[in-house]
Amino acid sequence: MSDETILLVLTNAPSAESARQIARSLVDARLAACVNILPACQSVYRWQGDVEEAAELPLLIKTTAAHYQAVEAAIRVAHPYELPEIIAVPVTQGLPDYLAWVAQETRRPASAPPAS
Template sequence: MTGSSQILLVLTNFPNDTSARELAEMLVDRRLAACINILQGCTSVYRWQGLTETASEVPVLIKTTRQRYEAVEQAIKSLHPYELPEIIAVPVDNGLSAYLQWIAHETTETDT
């Protein structure tokens, strides 16, 4: 069993729901993530190349493990249209034990 310190919440934003869903389905199908939440759109304000920018984006919350993080990061980068996509991994220090075990189980590679 993987302890809670091995579980990560990975945050990213996509420019639209279609690209967010494409990422989510790919990550779950490949067992790189146990669950992905695609949230309602938001407005992001940020500085990019010396200018203040505003964009409509779709927040994505990815539940995975440290073991699978590198593959998740590579998948996001390969599908993301941005030159520099937001990818932030936050360790999960606490949570419902059964749920954290489920994340670990669902992101374990299998032969089936």
């Protein structure tokens, strides 16, 4: 996969506040061009031997493969879960102008320091 490949990264947050915090931190650092925070969904999953249920807000994060490691690290720092869902799916088709916008918005201006 090329560093220029556009990725759709998926994660879920337990609250609107944590979802906004994750989204803002990624966009502010230019690690993502856009993050959609979807309405709450009900998740059913097995955790530490028990079946759990929780209301969560899905986040759809648009970024590039070049930024994946930094996006994953930023989510792990900001996320309240011990083991957050972080899944990246390569975008193989899309409106060319939109994909170019994602690539452009995740480039740092020449004067900007790298995101930590």
